[in-house]
Amino acid sequence: MTDRPAPARSRRRRGARVVAWVVPAVLVLGAGGYTAASATAALPEPVLTLAEAATAEFSADAAPVQAAVDAQTRPSAVGWLEGSDVWTNDETPRPLASITKLVTVLVGQERELLAPDADGPSYVWTEADVDRQDELLSQDGIAYPVPEGTEMTRRQMLTLALVPSANDFAAAYAYSLFGDNDGFVAAVAGWADRNGFDSLTITEPTGMDSANLGSASDIVRIVRLVLADPTLADLVATERATLPWGIGTVENTNPLLGAMPGVIGVKTGRTVRAGYSLASAAQGELAGRPLTRIAVVFGRETNDARAADSKALLQQLAAAPQRIAAVSEGEHLGTLTAVTGEEVDLSAGAGADLVLIPGEAAASTLDVGANALLLTAPDGAAPPEPVDVLRSGDFAEPGLWWRVTHPREVFGF
Template identity: 35%
Template sequence: MPLTRAQIYRRRRVAVFGGLAAVLAVLLYLPTTLLAPVSAAEFRPVELPPITTAPAAPTFPAYGGGAIGAVGWDGVLATSGDTAPRSIASITKVVTALVVLDAHPLAVGETGPTIETTTADVALYDSYLARNGKVVSVRPGLQFTQREMLDLVLIESANNYAETLATWAFGSHQAYVDAATAWVAAHGLTQTTIVDSTGMSPDNRSSTADLVTLGKLALEHPVVAEIVATPTMQLHDIGRLDNTNGLLGMGGVDGIKTGTLDEAGACLLFAADLPVGGGTVTVVGAVLGAEDHDQLDTDVQALLASVTPGFQEVTLATDGEVVGSYASEWGDRSDLVVVGDHRTVVWSDAPVAATVDSREVHLAHAGSDAGALRVTVAGETTDITLRLADEIDDPGPWWRLTNPIALLF
């Protein structure tokens, strides 16, 4: 039966609108697929090898008390024996120097004001000599700079010049003691008591932990650090000054102060630069209560020898090390790699943990930053930059046109 005119018209309309719909579909499909954002590449981390170190085994002497720390490490790293405050003898003079310098600052190379000795200083000499204290000769009218006074106090451990310096700096010895007490409190040395500038009183007391902190403070001051590392020097009107620290220059020892008193025994606040990996670690320690300084020096050398292997250089990551990879749905792949070599020094068996914090990657050039390797050593975290080794490129029009589901859903 022939089609009616109405049927023909309807079929033509269907064909026309169907064609238009197809054209519209194509017009919508092409830009939608060609311009649609791609999904993020899948990230797959690799299992990182564990970083382990052996525990340290410092060999402390059996007597008195001892502690060690290191510049760059908080607090103390190891202690032994008596941890309560003990008499510290002439280690007290380190406080004297720092308190005086706090009130009358000096830089390395500066001499400071001139201090002239008087008959009162001669009386101090006689007083300390009568008490069997360490003294250096004096007479009225000698002129020493502040720096030279500090040399006498820290190198020769001269009690008479320690009191002369403290009195000059604060007007009276009691005013110095008050200033020292305030300084000690301000620096968190809660187990330290200072009653004079010399250490002659057994009531000058500190714990070995506080002394480690004091030693670090001494090394932080360039003038004090320079003086305590000086084994010998010549001084006008006096002659040769010899450092009381017999370990200077041995095994990296470069300070800090000896102390000797019947109630305290032989004492040493020391610092030593120890070779570790490609650098050095500055160890600060204190040992109190030895029978004499010969025994003390031998024991401190043994302690330092046992401490050295406790510091270990470990490799955290190496340049180009693969910590994971990205893979796109269209087949592009890139490793996530470490930028640069990264090492650190750890003490003992400090815990080391590493995790990969990767970023979401859609399209990216080779070398683009794509996250961080988060490394935690003994509670302190460092982020190491991670980059793409290769490009994650656009999949191109053919893949886009033939994978609409991956793009749109």
């Protein structure tokens, strides 16, 4: 028998049967893939709506500080050890008198450091030192004559230079390190240039020369360096000291030291041309933050006047730091909105305060991933602990039906 092709109608019936089961199979398989993809797709992160700006900035008002300085009728400047700003009513370089000795000892410490617990090398008093003492006494300078050949430690020299403001020991200290006055002056010029003390001119180490000049604002900055040196900070805070060689007990010339609570030095200065000047510092605290305020006054008419003006400025500075509430406990910080539309509120788990002095700035930043409000501290201040961020609840995981029926939210189309 000869084979014959199947009729066309029979072939069409078989094709229709294939289509009848293949198309539904494809649709079923496609729906299954879509469902599987919907079930496993990562959902977009919740959207954060902030109650305030993401980063809040804080600062303390400096206007009262400038007003306090401006109220002084003679050159004055103030600042804090913990800050870098200075407020002044006069930038003119003025005669420094014995405030010069702060520069002398800082430059000396840079050349050869005396540690807080050390006496330092010995020095033997020379004939030149004796001659210098006689000259200083003839000029009404402070000196404590000792015989040629007297042996002393560097700490004893610094004690006499800074506590009773002995010019002879300040000069001997400087020349023992730098060789002579030219060497000392050159060292000071380099040091002043490196530290940006543009107003400073120093011609000798004692302050007897009225050509020793500096602005009140630069002296505030110099006081910061003195107080940062533990050896010098201890010496300028010494009320009295007992020395050998028949000198006995010497008293600090600072009229506020021991008379005003918290005062820790720093240095007096007086000549006919300079008048009565005083660089002073006092410690205090606000909300557990230690703060040291600094005041410099130049050219007062009497010792009492420089003491009174310095005390007034230090007291006004004590009221200037501000305790600022960075966040309150329970404060609403923002809202997280899930892709489903569900919302979770964010709030501060505790309150947090910042203590700022004028010129300082701090900030708070909400870190949702860390569940924390991060607080930044001013330079030199201890960083505050982060504040826990509380959530009003947790987001419910959307079910399969929601995922399948919300392709735009799940896949972004």
